Amino acid sequence: MMLGVIKHHLKIFIKFIQFSFIQHFAFRFNFYGYLIDIGWLLFSIAFIKIFYLNVPEIVGWNYWEMLVLLGVFWIFQALIYGLVVIGNCRKIPQLVWTGELDGILLKPINSQFNVSLRIIWTPIFLNIIPAIWFIYLGFSGLKQPADLINVFCFILMSVFGFLIAYGLWFIITIFVFFLERADNLPYLPQAVIDNVSQYPIDIFKGKTKFIFIWFIPLAFVVSFPTQVLLGQLSKIYVIYAGWLAIIILYLSSLFWNFALKHYSSASS
């Protein structure tokens, strides 16, 4: 029974991706967008290089390790923005105040799933290719082969990290149900999540660091998985990540249902 539900939602998820492809295939801007994206990527590497021409390490991370971090961060960004943020979270305020949310609630599929994944922005997934190249570059520089177990743990942790980031993003976005005119709300998590997770967690000190590890666990999104990949972090953190992901997802689901109850659709 449960398996049937998962299969059903998986099929629909594939449909969402298909839709996204169709829409963006017809979209003229793609080509130039990618060119600029590539340019931006190259500058990102240059950016880091410039730093490391002047300092040997930043909070204990050398150039190659930083390169790997950059790659992981880009993958995370592509996934979170492409799947959840651009098409979905950003549209939630609109869905709420126009009452369009009704249409979503009437469908016989999980409403949180629907509202979070309906509209996927596939062009951004292409960023994953250069991101993997960064990681490869980093490892070549470190002259250390990627340990298979590390890679596996890394992938697992990244999935957990993604779910954590999604959960946090979603919870913040849901506040639009309770606030008037908060159209900007889906952009707030961006500032925090992007900004914090793109750096190695060690640039924060003391209490702040503690908060970003255990309360707003952004360290688990990019920084910790990267460290696991590099073989620098104990595998126990994968377990922590798993638990945090489950807790945060559960909280997001509770909050979502609470918000729906509060939701009174605008009358005609």
Added chain:
Amino acid sequence: MKTLSLKSLPAKMLAKKYLQIVKISWTNTLVYRLSFILWRLESIILFLGTYLFWLAVYHNSAQISSYNKTTMLTYIIGILILRNLVFSSRINQAAEDIASGGLNKYLVKPMEYFHWLIGIDLGDKIAQLFFLFFELIAIFLIFKPPFFIQTNIAYLIYFLISSSFSILIYFYLSLIISLTTFWYPEHNGWPQRFLFDTMIIFLSGGWFPLDILPLPIYRFLSLLPSTYLRFFPLKIYLGQLELKEIIKGLILMFLWIIILRRLTNFIWQKGLKTFTAVGI
């Protein structure tokens, strides 16, 4: 066809209209107080991330290119100030108006659409700067950053002049992006807006001072108007430019303003022709 000449209205009438628009925009910004607070929060957090990162980089008091810890952190704070002064999100509205057909309601009124945009921009900027003032106080109290205070009056004046030019340059650049919505209305012109916003942060020196890049790249970037949006004024403020470089830069900015203004006008006329009212 409407022309964009500011001389077409007697000055007083124009000023009155502007004032009214500014007032409405100011009120509007406050009504959307939550939106506004979020926007501020976002701005601050962005700043904090960059600031903390640079702080970590300079942990051992290194020197990067021509910047030591003090000048670099001053630069980072300067980026924040200029972000609020020069960059604005109100011009996005033009893209939305065009994509949705809402532009019609402005074209029908006896008022220049561009004046409307300028007014809104002003109103919004005033609100942003007002709050920035308090935020800066908080930043200085909490972080006690090593801040370089420019004492040379001449440099300060040039800084202010170049900043004003920056505001104009950004206004036209941003407007041009919004006007592309005439031909690319998909998603309310958001894709090109997003690309522009992302690139402009880097190109204006929002992540780091542009002159720490390799010389040929820096030379290339100096040809673009974006370098003058934040990087150039801040260089003046830091007193790191010779007088003749400053003058050269200011003249270049002025030329850019003229070019961009012509370009904007041209695109506007062309766009209006293409514009078909899209009903909802």
Added chain:
Amino acid sequence: MSIIEVKNLKKYYQVHKKEPGLIGSIKSLFKREYEDVKAVNNVSFSIEEGELVGFIGPNGAGKTTTLKCLSGLLYPTSGKLEVLGYNPWDRKHEFLKQISLVMGQKNQLWWDLPAMETFILNKEIYEVPQEKFDHVLNNLVDLLEVKDVLNIQVRKLSLGQRMKCELIAALLHSPKVLFLDEPTIGLDVVMQKKMRDFIKSYNQKYKATIILTSHYMDDVSQLCERVIIIDKGKLIFDGSLREIVEKYADHKIIRVVFSKAIDAKKLEKIALVKEYNYPSAVLTVKREASNVAAAELLKNFPIADLNIEEPLIEDIIAEVFTGKDVS
């Protein structure tokens, strides 16, 4: 067992009052006054399978709110609701698969894609088997005559075409219960008729239970045998259209065309003159007296044409709203 059962449904909203102006805005930051809006106030009724029922009432009467409660979108303040044996608020997937709510202008079609893509997505969401999907789709497309527009981007369709495609999207899963909220609003006269014809044939062909809300009388008089009148959240009448007419229309209308000039004052001895534009006049007269009055008119006046008519339903219902309570 009825397919839809509503018992003592109540839905109250809390709305906060805000004074206009700058002072009002500042005040509302600190203290807010709330007001109870009784959108639906103790409404009960039940509907059998295959019925086509009209909900009528003025704007803000509570029609849309009731529909939303029935489709699970709103959480009732109190009362018991059952649709197809389910509690709508649970929003169980099996329940949702069997209902459909169509609200006038709001859309579910993806704007930048052809309608066909939305149809296919819905097919997956509602888990409609391919064969059934093809069969139903073809039927609907034929009924609504939209074969040529299915593969054009929705944003490029006219309002009428879009509405037809919205309808198809809403019906592809052959819902047993269909809620239509103001289905003809904003449409021109021709489209309105087409829409009504479609609803009627859909009801007959598929035996779907349909509730439609409207404030256009023609929607109801053309389609519904049974009518529920709601006003200010209360159910005022539940019965057939004919019942309303018989119960509340205690008068009839006589239209007259005179062949020669007459003294209008003399008319008033026989009947109430509603309108007088020589050579026509519109008179109202008590129902029982209508025949006698007609005879009198024919005897005493030079008449070219005379018709006895029922009063307009709008007028009857307006009277129902303004005073006479059913319950």
